Amino acid sequence: MIRRLLHYSSSRARRLVIAELAAISVTAVLQGIAFLMLVPLLRAVFVGDMDSVRTWLVAIAVVGAAYAMGYWTASQIGMKASTAVLDSLLDRLGNRLVDLPIAWFGTDRSGLLTEMATQDAMFVSTAPYSFLRLIIIGFLSPATVLVGMYVVDWRLALAMTVMVPLMVFGARSVRKAIARGEADHSEAVAGASNRVIEFARTQPALRAAGGSPIAERLVEEALQDQHRAYRKLLAGGGIGIGMFTGIVQLSLTVVVLLGAYLAVGGSIEPATLVALLVLGVRFNEPIVTAGDLGGGVAIARNTLDRFDELHAVTALPEPDKLAKPQGRTGLSPRRSAGVRRNAGSTTGSARGHWACSAPRCGRSAGSGAP
Amino acid sequence: MPDDQRPATEGFFAPVRGSLAAIIGLSVLSAVSSVVPFVAMVELARTLLPSSAGGAVDAGRVWAIAAVAAVGLMVYAGAGFAAAVVSHVADADLQVSLRRRIVRHLRRLPLGWFDARTSGTVRKLVENDVSALHQLVGHTIQDVVTAVAAPLVSIVYLFVVQWQMALAALVPLILTAVLYVVMMRGGDEKYLLYDQAVARLSGATVEFVHGIAVVKRFGQVGRSHRRYRDETTGYVRFVDQWTRETAVMFTIIEIVTSPVVVLVYLLSVGSWLVGTGAAPIDILPAILLGLGLTAPLMKLGASANLLRTATKAQQSLAEFFRLPPIPESDSPQRPAGHDVAVENVGFSYDGERRVLHEITASCAPGTVTALVGASGSGKSTLAKLVPRFYDVTAGRVAIGAADVRDIASEQLYREVSFVFQDVHLLRTSLRDNIRLARADASEAEVEDAARAAQIHERILRFERGYDAVVGEHANLSGGEAQRVTIARALLADAPILVLDEATAFADPDSEAAIQEALSVLTTDRAVLVIAHRLHTIVGVNQILVLDGGRIVERGTHAELVANGGTFARMWADYQENHARALPRGVRA
Numbered sequence: 001m002i003r004r005l006l007h008y009s010s011s012r013a014r015r016l017v018i019a020e021l022a023a024i025s026v027t028a029v030l031q032g033i034a035f036l037m038l039v040p041l042l043r044a045v046f047v048g049d050m051d052s053v054r055t056w057l058v059a060i061a062v063v064g065a066a067y068a069m070g071y072w073t074a075s076q077i078g079m080k081a082s083t084a085v086l087d088s089l090l091d092r093l094g095n096r097l098v099d100l101p102i103a104w105f106g107t108d109r110s111g112l113l114t115e116m117a118t119q120d121a122m123f124v125s126t127a128p129y130s131f132l133r134l135i136i137i138g139f140l141s142p143a144t145v146l147v148g149m150y151v152v153d154w155r156l157a158l159a160m161t162v163m164v165p166l167m168v169f170g171a172r173s174v175r176k177a178i179a180r181g182e183a184d185h186s187e188a189v190a191g192a193s194n195r196v197i198e199f200a201r202t203q204p205a206l207r208a209a210g211g212s213p214i215a216e217r218l219v220e221e222a223l224q225d226q227h228r229a230y231r232k233l234l235a236g237g238g239i240g241i242g243m244f245t246g247i248v249q250l251s252l253t254v255v256v257l258l259g260a261y262l263a264v265g266g267s268i269e270p271a272t273l274v275a276l277l278v279l280g281v282r283f284n285e286p287i288v289t290a291g292d293l294g295g296g297v298a299i300a301r302n303t304l305d306r307f308d309e310l311h312a313v314t315a316l317p318e319p320d321k322l323a324k325p326q327g328r329t330g331l332s333p334r335r336s337a338g339v340r341r342n343a344g345s346t347t348g349s350a351r352g353h354w355a356c357s358a359p360r361c362g363r364s365a366g367s368g369a370p
Numbered sequence: 371m372p373d374d375q376r377p378a379t380e381g382f383f384a385p386v387r388g389s390l391a392a393i394i395g396l397s398v399l400s401a402v403s404s405v406v407p408f409v410a411m412v413e414l415a416r417t418l419l420p421s422s423a424g425g426a427v428d429a430g431r432v433w434a435i436a437a438v439a440a441v442g443l444m445v446y447a448g449a450g451f452a453a454a455v456v457s458h459v460a461d462a463d464l465q466v467s468l469r470r471r472i473v474r475h476l477r478r479l480p481l482g483w484f485d486a487r488t489s490g491t492v493r494k495l496v497e498n499d500v501s502a503l504h505q506l507v508g509h510t511i512q513d514v515v516t517a518v519a520a521p522l523v524s525i526v527y528l529f530v531v532q533w534q535m536a537l538a539a540l541v542p543l544i545l546t547a548v549l550y551v552v553m554m555r556g557g558d559e560k561y562l563l564y565d566q567a568v569a570r571l572s573g574a575t576v577e578f579v580h581g582i583a584v585v586k587r588f589g590q591v592g593r594s595h596r597r598y599r600d601e602t603t604g605y606v607r608f609v610d611q612w613t614r615e616t617a618v619m620f621t622i623i624e625i626v627t628s629p630v631v632v633l634v635y636l637l638s639v640g641s642w643l644v645g646t647g648a649a650p651i652d653i654l655p656a657i658l659l660g661l662g663l664t665a666p667l668m669k670l671g672a673s674a675n676l677l678r679t680a681t682k683a684q685q686s687l688a689e690f691f692r693l694p695p696i697p698e699s700d701s702p703q704r705p706a707g708h709d710v711a712v713e714n715v716g717f718s719y720d721g722e723r724r725v726l727h728e729i730t731a732s733c734a735p736g737t738v739t740a741l742v743g744a745s746g747s748g749k750s751t752l753a754k755l756v757p758r759f760y761d762v763t764a765g766r767v768a769i770g771a772a773d774v775r776d777i778a779s780e781q782l783y784r785e786v787s788f789v790f791q792d793v794h795l796l797r798t799s800l801r802d803n804i805r806l807a808r809a810d811a812s813e814a815e816v817e818d819a820a821r822a823a824q825i826h827e828r829i830l831r832f833e834r835g836y837d838a839v840v841g842e843h844a845n846l847s848g849g850e851a852q853r854v855t856i857a858r859a860l861l862a863d864a865p866i867l868v869l870d871e872a873t874a875f876a877d878p879d880s881e882a883a884i885q886e887a888l889s890v891l892t893t894d895r896a897v898l899v900i901a902h903r904l905h906t907i908v909g910v911n912q913i914l915v916l917d918g919g920r921i922v923e924r925g926t927h928a929e930l931v932a933n934g935g936t937f938a939r940m941w942a943d944y945q946e947n948h949a950r951a952l953p954r955g956v957r958a
Contacts, residue, residue, distance in 0.1 A: 031630050046650050053641050057637060060634055060637065063630075064630050064631055067630045068628075068630075072621060075617065082613070083609060083610040090606065094599060098582070098595060113576075114572045117575045117602075118571055118575075192469065193492075194797070197496070200489070200492040203476060207757070208786070208788055209858070212807065220470075223470060223473075226465075227462060227466040230462045231462055234458045234459065238455055248447075249443045253439075256440060257436050259436075260436035263414070263418050264432050270427075274415040274418060277411055277414065278411065278658060282661060
C-alpha cells in the first residue's frame with residue numbers, strides 16, 4: 001500500500017513520506033525500549049533500591065525525551081508530506097483528465113471526479129499519519145518489547161510470542177470478513193439507492209398508476225436486500241472482530257495465568273514478575289489499535305483503486321501510430337468505457353457505509369482499554 | 371408503520387430507542403470490568419511482594435486473583451463486543467427504517483417537487499445522509515459512555531488507594547481536556563472555510579470535466595485546466611495553513627498523552643513518593659491505569675469530525691421530512707361524471723409571480739382539447755394542474771363537479787391518467803412496466819395494450835420479449851419508450867387523459883407510430899393535449915391558445931385560422947417552417 005501511495009507522489013512528496021515513515025519507526029522502537037525499562041525500574045522500586053531507581057529513571061527519561069523529539073519530527077515531516085502528497089495527487093488528477101480520451105467523458109463523471117479531488121485525495125494524503133503510523137507502531141513497538149522480554153524471562157516471552165501469529169491471523173481474518181461482506185453490501189446499497197431514486201424519478205407515473213404495487217415491491221425488495229447485506233456484513237465482520245478480541249483477551253489471560261503459575265512455583269523473583277506482568281498487560285495495546293484499522297486500510301485500498309483505474313484508462317494504447325493524422329487524442333472508446341464501468345459501480349457504494357466511519361468501523365470491542 | 375402519523379421531526383430515532391438502554395448498559399459494564407484485570411494485577415503484586423523477603427506465597431489467593439482477572443477480561447471484552455453488535459444492528463434497523471420513511475414521504479409529496487434535481491437530492495438523502503448517521507448510532511454512544519465511565523471508575527479506584535498518585539494521574543487528563551478546548555477554539559469558522567474551499571474545488575472540477583469534452587475537440591483545454599490548477603493550489607495552501615495552525619497544538623496533545631511520556635511522568639512522581647515514604651505497591655495502580663486514562667478521550671476527539679457530518683446529515687433528513695405532503699381532504703368527494711372544468715384559475719410557483727391568470731375552460735368526455743402557445747405561455751403548467759402536480763393559487767379545477775383537491779388521490783388517479791414528455795420506465799420487465807397501474811392485468815390485456823400502442827412487435831423482437839428488463843436486456847429509443855407509456859395509459863383506462871404530445875423524434879416512423887397510438891388512446895375520453903406540432907390538432911374539438919398565462923383565443927382549427935389572430939399567425943408560420951419536414955401521411 002505504501003508503494004502504491006508513493007506511486008502517485010511527486011519526488012518531493014515521496015522523500016517526505018519516506019522520511020516520515022522512518023521517523024515513525026524510530027519512535028516506535030523507542031516506545032518499546034521505554035516500556036522494557038519499566039521492568040528493572042519497577043523491580044528497583046519494589047525492592048527499595050533507590051539508587052537504582054534514580055539511575056533507571058534518568059535512563060527512561062532520556063529515552064522518553066528522544067521519543068518526544070522523534071514524535072515531534074515525525075509529525076512535522078508528516079504535515080509537510082501530506083500537503084505534498086495532496087498537491088501531487090490533485091496535480092496528477094488534473095493532468096490525467098487532459099490526457100483522457102473524449103469518449104471517457106461520454107457519461108457524466110463529474111460526481112466521481114469531484115469526490116476524488118476532494119474526499120479521496122484528502123483521505124489518501126493523510127493516510128500515512130492517520131493510520132499507517134499506528135500500524136507501524138502497532139508492530140514495531142511490541143516486537144521491541146518481545147525481543148527484550150527474552151532477556152528477562154524467556155517463558156513469559158515465549159507465551160507472548162506464541163500469541164503473535166494468532167493475533168496477526170485474527171487481524172487478517174477481520175479484514176477479510178469485512179472486505180467480503182463489504183463488497184456485497186456496497187452492491188446492495190447501490191441497488192437500494194438506485195431503486196429509491198427510480199421511485200422518486202418515476203413518481204408521476206406511479207401516482208398515475210394509483211400507488212403501483214409493482215414499484216412498491218421493487219423498492220421494498222431492494223431495501224430488504226440492503227438490510228440483509230448489512231446484517232450479513234455485521235455478522236461476518238462481527239465474527240471476525242469477536243474472534244480477534246477473543247484472541248487478544250486470551251493472550252492476556254495466558255500471561256496472567258502463566259504469571260500466577262510461575263509465582264506459585266517460586267521460580268521467578270516476585271518483583272520482576274510483577275514488573276513483567278505490568279508490561280504484559282500493556283504489551284498488546286498497540287496491536288489492538290493496529291487491528292482496529294482494518295476498515296481504514298480497506299477504504300485506503302478502495303480509494304487508491306480509483307486512482308489506479310483512472311490511470312489505467314490513459315494507459316490504454318493511443319493510436320498515434322495510425323496512419324491517420326487526426327488520431328492524436330487517442331480515442332479508444334469501447335475499452336476505456338468498459339474499464340470505467342467497473343469503477344463506477346463500486347465507488348459510490350463503498351463510501352456510503354465507510355466514508356462516515358472511516359478507519360474506525362472495524363473497531364474491536366477490546367480497544368478502549370484503560 | 372406507527373411513526374407515519376408523527377410529525378416529521380419527531381421519532382427520528384424511535385426504531386432504535388429500545389436498543390439504547392442495552393448499548394449504554396453493556397458499555398458501562400464493559401468499561402467497569404476493564405479496570406478489574408488491573409486491580410487484580412495490583413492485588414497479585416500485594417500477595418507476591420512480601421515473599422521476596424522470604425515469606426511463603428499464598429497459592430490459593432494467587433489463583434483466585436488470576437481467576438478474577440480472567441473473568442474480568444472476559445466480561446470486559448464480551449460486554450464491549452455485545453455493545454458494538456447491538457449498536458450496529460440498531461444502526462442497520464435505523465437505516466432501513468429511515469429509507470422506508472423516505473420512500474413513504476416521497477409518495478406523499480406534491481408531484482411538483484419531482485423535477486430534474488430530484489435524483490441528486492434523493493441520492494444524497496438515501497445514500498450519504500442515512501449512512502452518515504452510522505457514526506452516531508453505531509459508535510458514538512458507546513464511545514461516549516466508555517470515555518466517561520472507564521476513566522471515572524479508574525480515578526475513583528486510584529483515590530481509594532493513594533490520593534497523591536491519583537491526583538498526579540489526573541493531570542494529563544485535565545491537560546488534554548484544556549488543550550483540546552484551546553485547539554478547537556475557532557474550529558467552527560475554520561470548518562466553514564474548509565467547506566467553502568472544498569465547494570470551490572468541486573466547482574472547478576465539475577467545470578473542468580464538463581468543459582473538457584467540448585473544449586478538447588478544439589484543442590484548448592488550457593483555460594479550465596488553469597482554473598482547476600488555481601483552485602487546487604488555493605485549496606492545498608488552505609489545507610497546509612490549517613494543518614500548520616492546528617498541528618502544533620495537536621502534536622503537543624499527542625505527545626503529552628503518549629504512553630511513553632505519561633509513563634516517565636508517573637514513574638518520576640511515584641519514585642519521589644516512594645522516596646518520601648509511600649509504600650511502593652501503592653504507586654503501582656496509578657502506573658497501570660494512568661497510562662490508559664486519556665485514550666478514550668482522544669478517541670472521542672477523533673470522532674468529533676465524523677459526528678459533525680452525522681449532525682449535518684440528520685438536519686438535512688429532518689428538513690426533507692418537514693416538506694409538506696400534498697394536502698388530502700378530510701371529507702373526500704366522488705366526482706359525478708368525467709368532465710373537466712377549469713374555473714377562474716390563477717397559479718404561481720413561488721407565490722409571487724403568477725404564471726396563469728383567470729383561466730376558464732371545460733373539457734367534456736369524448737372531446738379533445740388542445741393547448742397551444744409558445745414555450746413559457748403556461749400550457750404545460752395548466753395541463754399539470756388537472757392531475758395535481760400543483761394546486762391552484764386561485765379558482766379551482768374540478769372533475770365531475772368535485773374540486774380535485776377534494777378527491778382522494780387514489781380516486782383522482784383512477785379518473786386521470788397522463789403521458790408527459792419525460793418518460794418514466796422502471797428497471798423491471800416490460801410487462802410490469804405496462805401493467806404498472808393494474809398489476810393483475812392478464813397477459814392478453816397487456817399485449818392488447820402494447821399492440822394498440824404500436825409497440826408489441828418491437829417488444830417481441832427482444833430476446834426475452836415481455837420479460838426483457840428495461841435498461842438491462844431492452845434498450846428503447848425515446849419514441850419506443852414513449853409508446854410503452856402510452857400502452858400503460860391504455861391499460862389504466864382512465865376516463866380523462868392529459869398528454870403532452872411528444873416533441874419531434876428523429877425518425878418519422880416512430881412519430882407516425884406514436885400518432886397512431888395516440889389516436890387509439892383518445893377515443894371516448896376527455897382528452898387534454900399539449901400540442902407542439904400544429905398539424906396534429908387540425909381536427910380537435912377545441913383549441914385553447916395561451917399567451918403569457920392567459921387564454922387569448924379559443925375555437926376549432928378552422929375558426930381560429932379564419933379569425934386571423936394569434937393562432938392564424940402561428941399556423942402560417944408553422945406551415946412555412948415545418949411542412950417540408952413532415953412525414954408522409956400526416957400532412958394536413
